[in-house]
Amino acid sequence: xxxxxxxxxxxxxxxxxxxxxxxxxxxxxxxxxxxxxxxxxxxxxxxxxxxxxxxxxxxxxxxxxxxxxxxxxxxxxxxxxxx
Amino acid sequence: xxxxxxxxxxxxxxxxxxxxxxxxxxxxxxxxxxxxxxxxxxxxxxxxxxxxxxxxxxxxxxxxxxxxxxxxxxxxxxxxxxxxxxxxxxxxxxxxxxxxxxxxxxxxxxxxxxxxxxxxxxxxxxxxxxxxxxxxxxxxxxxxxxxxxxxxxxxxxxxxxxxxxxxxxxxxxxxxxxxxxxxxxxxxxxxxxxxxxxxxxxxxxxxxxxxxxxxxxxxxxxxxxxxxxxxxxxxxxxxxxxxxxxxxxxxxxxxxxxxxxxxxxxxxxxxxxxxxxxxxxxxxxxxxxxxxxxxxxxxxxxxxxxxxxxxxxxxxxxxxxxxxxxxxxxxxxxxxxxxxxxxxxxxxxxxxxxxxxxxxxxxxxxxxxxxxxxxxxxxxxxxxxxxxxxxxxxxxxxxxxxxxxxxxxxxxxxxxxxxxxxxxxxxxxxxxxxxxxxxxxxxxxxxxxxxxxxxxxxxxxxxxxxxxxxxxxxxxxxxxxxxxxxxxxxxxxxxxxxxxxxxxxxxxxxxxxxxxxxx
Numbered sequence: 001x002x003x004x005x006x007x008x009x010x011x012x013x014x015x016x017x018x019x020x021x022x023x024x025x026x027x028x029x030x031x032x033x034x035x036x037x038x039x040x041x042x043x044x045x046x047x048x049x050x051x052x053x054x055x056x057x058x059x060x061x062x063x064x065x066x067x068x069x070x071x072x073x074x075x076x077x078x079x080x081x082x083x
Numbered sequence: 084x085x086x087x088x089x090x091x092x093x094x095x096x097x098x099x100x101x102x103x104x105x106x107x108x109x110x111x112x113x114x115x116x117x118x119x120x121x122x123x124x125x126x127x128x129x130x131x132x133x134x135x136x137x138x139x140x141x142x143x144x145x146x147x148x149x150x151x152x153x154x155x156x157x158x159x160x161x162x163x164x165x166x167x168x169x170x171x172x173x174x175x176x177x178x179x180x181x182x183x184x185x186x187x188x189x190x191x192x193x194x195x196x197x198x199x200x201x202x203x204x205x206x207x208x209x210x211x212x213x214x215x216x217x218x219x220x221x222x223x224x225x226x227x228x229x230x231x232x233x234x235x236x237x238x239x240x241x242x243x244x245x246x247x248x249x250x251x252x253x254x255x256x257x258x259x260x261x262x263x264x265x266x267x268x269x270x271x272x273x274x275x276x277x278x279x280x281x282x283x284x285x286x287x288x289x290x291x292x293x294x295x296x297x298x299x300x301x302x303x304x305x306x307x308x309x310x311x312x313x314x315x316x317x318x319x320x321x322x323x324x325x326x327x328x329x330x331x332x333x334x335x336x337x338x339x340x341x342x343x344x345x346x347x348x349x350x351x352x353x354x355x356x357x358x359x360x361x362x363x364x365x366x367x368x369x370x371x372x373x374x375x376x377x378x379x380x381x382x383x384x385x386x387x388x389x390x391x392x393x394x395x396x397x398x399x400x401x402x403x404x405x406x407x408x409x410x411x412x413x414x415x416x417x418x419x420x421x422x423x424x425x426x427x428x429x430x431x432x433x434x435x436x437x438x439x440x441x442x443x444x445x446x447x448x449x450x451x452x453x454x455x456x457x458x459x460x461x462x463x464x465x466x467x468x469x470x471x472x473x474x475x476x477x478x479x480x481x482x483x484x485x486x487x488x489x490x491x492x493x494x495x496x497x498x499x500x501x502x503x504x505x506x507x508x509x510x511x512x513x514x515x516x517x518x519x520x521x522x523x524x525x526x527x528x529x530x531x532x533x534x535x536x537x538x539x540x541x542x543x544x545x546x547x548x549x550x551x552x553x554x555x556x557x558x559x560x561x562x563x564x565x566x567x568x569x570x571x572x573x574x575x576x577x578x579x580x581x582x583x584x585x586x587x588x589x590x591x592x593x594x595x596x597x598x599x600x601x602x
Contacts, residue, residue: 020559035564036572041541061328064321
């Protein structure tokens with residue numbers, strides 16, 4: 001389940017924010033916000049996508065780098081909301 | 084004319100007048116009253132004096148937005164030194180360069196940044212005394228750091244002279260290194276007094292502190308609010324970028340005077356969910372740092388119809404030097420950005436051609452500014468300082484803003500663009516040359532040219548055109564990672580465009596015109 005969620009999130013990030021990138025470069029622990037791959041508008045788009053795709057609601061304070069900086073962090077946040 | 088007093092005097096006076104009032108708020112976690120903030124900054128002053136800080140020195144701080152940071156600012160000023168704030172989110176090497184460049188005698192640093200910062204300082208041969216804070220929040224980190232040593236004997240707050248430096252703010256430099264803008268007590272106080280005149284703040288106000296301390300917008304937030312006995316509500320970096328959290332914060336904290344770059348106000352208008360909150364206390368919205376796209380300003384003013392809106396303009400070298408009050412409603416058909424307006428009363432402005440001669444009314448030219456708010460110069464860069472000014476026949480020194488403007492009606496200006504390669508992004512100035520210098524540090528990069536393109540959403544989109552040794556194509560992730568180690572986040576290009584070779588002019592220079600067309 002978690003792997004499926006991670007795969008779907010990874011595919012979205014690659015398509016939207018890293019077009020043409022080799023998927024193997026997007027590792028689970030790659031910082032996304034602190035490297036500028038996700039800027040503030042991109043982070044908002046990601047949040048909206050996660051809410052729509054997984055039918056969850058993120059709290060305002062969760063849309064930050066503590067929760068969304070890496071694929072692993074995003075996946076754990078989403079998985080915890082789906083339980 | 085009250086500029087003979089030092090910048091910190093107004094805060095000391097407010098603390099005597101409103102000792103019990105809340106001076107600074109960390110939303111949801113802590114507040115500090117004027118009396119306590121005054122005492123904590125006195126305590127830091129005493130420690131700094133004990134460490135050998137004397138009037139005229141520089142003291143750096145590498146701290147996240149916090150009550151501790153505000154106390155640090157005033158402690159440094161009271162010791163007669165100039166404060167030098169750095170961006171805690173920027174690479175430690177850049178911050179160490181800044182502190183080494185202006186030879187800070189002491190630096191306050193959070194423990195989480197200490198190890199890399201110390202290593203970078205050592206590599207540069209800099210040896211400032213470090214005051215290490217275990218963390219920040221509520222002033223507790225600073226208090227703990229000061230309590231760790233035997234109490235310093237009480238010193239007296241220094242009566243700085245008007246020409247002494249109050250702070251140095253580093254901005255992007257075209258040569259690849261940030262440059263330090265030196266602002267004196269008179270520069271700062273004349274600006275703060277102008278704000279008092281125009282915005283008429285009172286002790287009932289609650290100011291936002293959205294801009295980080297290394298950004299010149301913070302001067303208004305911090306020193307205007309604490310001059311008047313108002314409350315300063317600190318917005319942390321994470322909350323500051325998130326429109327939903329911000330909307331909640333502005334409403335819950337009953338902010339009455341908001342000040343930020345337009346980019347975050349655009350996000351608030353679009354994604355903040357503003358109709359869900361009560362903003363009855365919000366009376367003034369100030370924005371500066373870049374052009375506010377009219378369609379987003381219109382949306383914002385429709386959602387927030389009550390406050391007064393001011394477009395403030397000015398480089399770090401002068402702080403705000405012109406202002407314009409937006410008349411509401413914003414007409415549906417309007418697309419042209421609002422003027423930057425009239426020159427502030429503590430300054431004088433004129434529009435000149437390349438030779439420094441006045442241009443006729445209605446003609447484009449460079450806006451030049453003189454007066455009490457204009458910086459002394461760039462730290463240790465006499466040539467750049469000389470280039471930044473021209474002296475007229477009356478021996479008046481005018482600062483050349485580099486901004487091209489037109490006088491649209493007597494005394495009111497419209498911004499047209501830059502005469503050089505500087506752009507504004509999220510309110511920060513970015514010298515494209517500094518990004519290029521950063522890119523050239525990559526071993527594989529053969530040529531680098533950076534171009535900014537206008538973008539409706541982001542204001543500007545920064546594209547790096549690159550060619551690599553052996554025709555390589557490095558991945559976007561690798562380049563973003565590489566840049567994030569060397570440049571502040573707002574300077575990292577949005578796009579990296581790889582080519583076998585970059586186009587050249589007939590004199591074999593990189594052809595920027597062609598690159599602009601390649602978009």
